[in-house]
Amino acid sequence: MxxxxxxxxxxxxxxxxxxxxxxxxxxxxxxxxxxxxxxxxxxxxxxxxxxxxxxxxxxLKDPDLVRPGDGTGRDGDFQGPMLEIGEVSELFAEVARPDRLPDANALDFVTGNMMNAIRRRRPEVLPLRPVPTGRKGPRLPVPAKPLSQLVRLAAIRRSDEAGSVVWDDGVNQLLVRADGIETSVDKGQVVVTIPVEADGISASMQVPFAVGREDRLSGLLAATADRPAGHARVARVWGEALIALAYGALMDAADSIAGASGRDEANDRLVPRALMAGPEGLVVEAQARFRFKEGAP
Structure with a gap:
């Protein structure tokens, strides 16, 4: 019985x-x-x-007691505090020295070391446990100067780890200086500047992206013009390729930042959920991936 x-x-x-x-x-x-x-x-x-x-x-639970990395709310979203921009700048300078960078995949090396340094100093700002499926992860501020370096490293990775690469469409050639890329940020905007060279031409091409901001969230939406600003002929011939490089490098940097910040319940890296730009830098909000069953309609 x-x-x-x-x-x-x-x-x-x-x-x-x-x-x-x-x-x-x-x-x-x-x-x-x-x-x-x-x-x-x-x-x-x-x-x-x-x-x-x-x-x-x-x-008997003390609501005011903060435990390192224990910031998950009842709905599963991570609700820990966010680092100050100044703290990130200080930590970034320690882990991103050029003489310490590896020859390959320096982007993930830097973001991984950055998050490890944050966990040692401020463990409460990153999730200790896996983030549930589809739920929010931490908000990760990236100051303007470190953002430039991360986007630069992402562009170098997209250029087969070369600091400079020659584009050739069969008629025209363009030298693209991936290792010279810079970014600037303002409220709701990120501008990626790419130095280029061609026959008798040395120019800086600016690709502006309208992204979210604190008072106007837009997820990962990034709108831009149909051509970069800068040298007219370069923009006409190579505009789409330059926009693709700038956008891909920016998204790769955001993906690396989010991925280094934690894991989900399937032990996969977190992914970016939203970008918010302000005068001091870019905030990347992470989340756990959504899961879809095979064969589901």
Whole structure:
């Protein structure tokens, strides 16, 4: 014979409050409690008259207690604090020295070391546990100067790890200086500047992207003009390719930043969810991937 199913009794009304009072009073008599524990118990006893349908374990949680990396809210979104821009600049200078960069995939090397440094110094700003499927991860601020270096490293990776690459369409040639790329940021805008050279031409081509900002979120949407600003002939012949390089490098940088910040429940890297630009830099908001079942309509 099997055991009969057990049900948890409903706890509400006067009976609930009396049970809670008695259990909390007994807890208050424990000799191993700290002064802080006793203060919380006294606070609970003072609030019980207005409580209904709560569990004793929930009552004893201190809502003001911040645990490193334990910032997941009830809906699964990570709700830890965000680093200040100045803190990121300081940490970035420590981990992104040019003499320490590897010859290949320096982008992920830098973002990985950056997040490791953040975890050591400010563990509460990054998720300690896996982020549930489709839920928000941390918000990651990137100052203007470090953003330039990350986009530059992403562009070099897209150029087969070459600092300079020659584009050839069969008629025209263009020298693209991936290692000279710079970015600038303003409210809702990121501008990627790419230095280029051709016969008798030395120019800087600017590719502006309208992205989200704190008061106007737009996910990963990045709108731009049909041609870069700069030398007219270069823009006419190579405009689409330059826009593709700038956009790809910016998204690669955001992907590397988000991916280094944590993992989801399938142990995959987090991905970027939104970009928000302001005068001081770019904020990358991460999230866990959505999962789709094979064969689902």
């Amino acid at each position: 099997g055991r009969p199913p057990t049900e948890r009794p409903v706890r509400d009304g006067a009976e609930l409050r009396e049970r809670l009072r008695e259990r909390v009073r007994r807890l208050g008599q424990e000799g191993r409690l700290t002064t802080g524990d006793r203060r919380r118990i006294e606070s609970i006893l003072g609030q019980l008259e207005g409580l209904e349908g709560v569990d004793i374990d929930d009552l």
